[in-house]
Amino acid sequence: MSPADPPLSGASSRPARPGQAAELVLRVEGLRKSFGATEVLKGIDLEVRRGRVVAIIGPSGSGKTTVLRSLNSLEVPDGGRATLSDGRVVDFGGKVAKRDLLALRDRSSMVFQHFNLFPHLTVLQNVVEGPIRVQGRDPEEARAEARELLTRVGLASRVDAWPVELSGGQQQRVGIVRALALRPELLLFDEPTSALDPELVGDVLSVVKELADEGWTMVVVTHELEFARRVADEVVFMDDGVVVERGAPADVLNRPREPRTQQFLRRVLKPLDD
């Protein structure tokens, strides 16, 4: 299914993985970004094709979250450009037009590390706020669809709860449904399980995996290497503002070529050795 169909329903029809060039969803080239004197992105290229999952891994401070936020115009890069699925090109050199940033933002929706649910709205209201207020969809229809999505992620009984009444894992599943309900071309996940207690990580990752299996296009910044191995089509390893290595999960995670990748994986997998 494609995200234009009712999401999260029906059997998996994931496109065949390698070799086949699926349609372009988003490409960024030469992304540069500095915060003050610190250059956090030093020329990043990334390409996302329909139905594919890109996982970005790397040490903290490597710039991976900044890349992700740039894709949603939550950060505006200082240089580089983005090409959207309709061929529109957003040039980040010089002053960027507001409508270009909005066009870019429109393609995707973000799931945040700390959920960022709206605390003054119930679970259901959190989910339908975008579809009704922004997309102008029929409220009844939007609510029905939201209930269905919430049911799919195991939250049928919590639709009228306040976010504060939910566990972290439940809040993040609401965060995912809130992003899904907008039916974006691209889902962005910013370390979606980093703020969760270990026993709650599985619930959230299984929802993300299910979405991948259904053919949603996603970019996931994550520390969960096992998840990246099983779900991603491409793993991108970033360090110090550059892409050090990229490729199929089996290559990057099992047979890394670059010393920096090897060192990072060693630290993550065997933190007590050295």
Added chain:
Amino acid sequence: MQSSLDLFGRAFWPIASGALVASIPLALASMAIGLVIALVVAMMRLSGRAWLSGLARFYTSVIRGTPLLVQLFVVFYGLPSIGVRLDPWPSAIIAFSLNVGGYAAEVIRAAILSVPKGQWEAAHTIGMSRGLALRRIILPQAARVSVPPLSNTFISLVKDTSLASVILVVELFRQAQQIATVSNQFLLIYLEAALIYWVICLVLSFGQDALEKRLDRHVAR
């Protein structure tokens, strides 16, 4: 003693009616208009444009740096010198609204800034413009934070309306003054006026509690 009690009773309705027809409506109207001014001034401060934010700062500085009594005099007794003649009521509402606007702007600005940045980002990621995000996501959360300080502002305003007596608005205190002068019972009548202000402010405090409870419902466990 008997005659004091009697006077206290007879003075009550004239004084209380001053509150009902003047002090309270004046405070309500000025608070409502003042909040609109405050929101505009707060947004100017937060706009990121130097000239807008500078203008807002200047406004707040003038309002907070000059006595309310002087502001009232400027509007009512001063403006006629440049040909602007206003009746006591419009003068009072203008002066009080501008005054509330200056103080409440700072409260609202702080309340907006107290909402975590992630709330703006979440609003943006679901496609909201800055204005829609402000209205639907940020202000409802800022409202909870600003109720206690805005209640303070409102309670001060209710008491400050007594200053309107000097620009000839016949409100609670003006009524009390007239009765005190005629009866020559200054202590008794002024204490009675004080008591009525206090009761009004008590009622407002209860209202504040109720409002806070209502805005707290999403954090109730």
